[in-house]
Amino acid sequence: MHPTGTSTHKESVDIGVLGPIRVEIRGTSLVPSAGKQRQLLALLALRCKQIVPVPALMEELWGDAIPRTGPTTLQTYIMQLRRLIATSLPAGGPNAKDVLATAFNGYQLDLEPGGFDLHEFERLAEAGERDLDRGHPAEASAHLNAALALWRGPALIDVPVGRVLSLEIIGMDEARMRAEEQRIVSDLALGRHAQLIPDLRRLVAQHPMHENLSALLMIAFQRIGAEWRALEVFRTLRATLRSELGVEPSNHLQRLHQALLAKAPELSAVAGLHLARSRSPAF
Numbered sequence: 001m002h003p004t005g006t007s008t009h010k011e012s013v014d015i016g017v018l019g020p021i022r023v024e025i026r027g028t029s030l031v032p033s034a035g036k037q038r039q040l041l042a043l044l045a046l047r048c049k050q051i052v053p054v055p056a057l058m059e060e061l062w063g064d065a066i067p068r069t070g071p072t073t074l075q076t077y078i079m080q081l082r083r084l085i086a087t088s089l090p091a092g093g094p095n096a097k098d099v100l101a102t103a104f105n106g107y108q109l110d111l112e113p114g115g116f117d118l119h120e121f122e123r124l125a126e127a128g129e130r131d132l133d134r135g136h137p138a139e140a141s142a143h144l145n146a147a148l149a150l151w152r153g154p155a156l157i158d159v160p161v162g163r164v165l166s167l168e169i170i171g172m173d174e175a176r177m178r179a180e181e182q183r184i185v186s187d188l189a190l191g192r193h194a195q196l197i198p199d200l201r202r203l204v205a206q207h208p209m210h211e212n213l214s215a216l217l218m219i220a221f222q223r224i225g226a227e228w229r230a231l232e233v234f235r236t237l238r239a240t241l242r243s244e245l246g247v248e249p250s251n252h253l254q255r256l257h258q259a260l261l262a263k264a265p266e267l268s269a270v271a272g273l274h275l276a277r278s279r280s281p282a283f
Contacts, residue, residue, distance in 0.1 A: 012114030015045045018121060018172070019152025021159050025099075025111070028088035030081070035160045036061055037077050042159045044100070044109040046168055048116070053106040060164040078107060118172065121150045125179040132182055137189035144183035151176060177207075184216050193223035204233070208240050211253050218256060230260050 013030075016022030021038065023030045023045050032038050043060055044052055058070050067073065082096035089096065101110045113119065128143035155172045156165065180203065187196055200217040207213055214237040221230035234249070234257045241247050248254070 013045075013048065013109070013111040014115045015048060015113055016115075016117045016152070017042070017046060017156055018117045018150050019155070019157060021045070021156055022117075025085070025088035026090075030084050030088060032080065032084055034080075037080055038158075039160050039162065039165065040074075040077050041081060042156055042161075043165055043168075044107060046118070046165075048109045048111060048113050051103050051106040051108045053104075056164055057107065060162040063162055117150045121147045121179075122175065124150075125175065125182070128179065128186070129182055132186055137186040141183060141186040141190060144179050144186060147179050148176070148183060177210075181212055181216070188216065188219060188223070191223075193220045196220050197224070208237070209244060211237065211250055215253055215256055218260065222260060227260055227263070231257070234260070 012025075014022065014024040021031055021042050023041060031041065039061060040057060043057065054071070054074065057074060058066050061074070061077075062070060078100060082100050085099050086096040089099070099109070099111060101108045124143050124147035128140045128147060131137070131140035131143060155169045155176075159165065161169060184196055184200065197217070197220050200213065200220055203213050204210070204217050214233050218230040218233045221227065221233065234253065237253070238249050241249060249257070
């Protein structure tokens with residue numbers, strides 16, 4: 001049953017969170033200029049068609065410092081969002097209270113996602129990972145490149161974020177990094193070693209303690225005959241891990257390092273990295 005007791009309408013919304021926030025109905029933007037309302041809309045849009053409880057909304061907006069007037073202020077923000085939504089709705093169609101519905105001690109953006117960049121990213125990234133698992137690197141590369149092309153910048157870059165949105169963004173960033181790794185593994189399998197090095201150097205500079213990225217850069221250097229550069233990557237990673245965390249590189253990084261030193265014929269097998277959640281081919 002629809003939370004407000006009315007029939008579900010057919011309006012659809014275009015949602016973008018992989019970069020600046022985008023929420024549009026019939027080409028009309030629903031994104032407010034005020035920070036708190038933008039923050040509220042971002043959380044409701046991320047969980048489109050799901051009920052977001054009032055406590056979660058207030059935690060996002062104020063953290064531990066929820067004001068005494070918090071519930072009333074939240075209702076005011078909801079009212080302001082509904083006014084904005086009303087400007088995009090056709091005469092005789094659903095009203096703003098149907099679209100931003102009150103339901104079970106929470107609120108729900110009750111629209112059909114006509115286009116949602118996060119969902120499309122997840123669909124393409126999952127397809128790419130399946131392709132890679134099945135030994136089809138060309139198809140994997142195509143799917144993963146298409147997934148990564150959906151990113152327009154850091155997730156929700158123009159939205160103030162609290163605890164709840166921060167966790168959502170961490171999850172999106174981890175999924176993006178996962179797709180980057182899988183795309184690089186696919187392209188290495190296709191022999192695109194030299195073309196990958198600039199991207200890998202940038203990613204390693206941004207994530208100096210990320211072992212898989214360093215290992216992939218080592219492999220790319222080895223494939224173009226620059227073993228000394230590959231060894232330099234390992235030395236830099238080891239120094240960083242010792243300095244920052246007091247630990248040594250993992251066993252699979254050390255095996256890769258030893259194979260490089262020995263110019264071992266089994267290097268390609270050692271290079272089959274144990275990327276989390278997936279098998280990686282020996283390439």
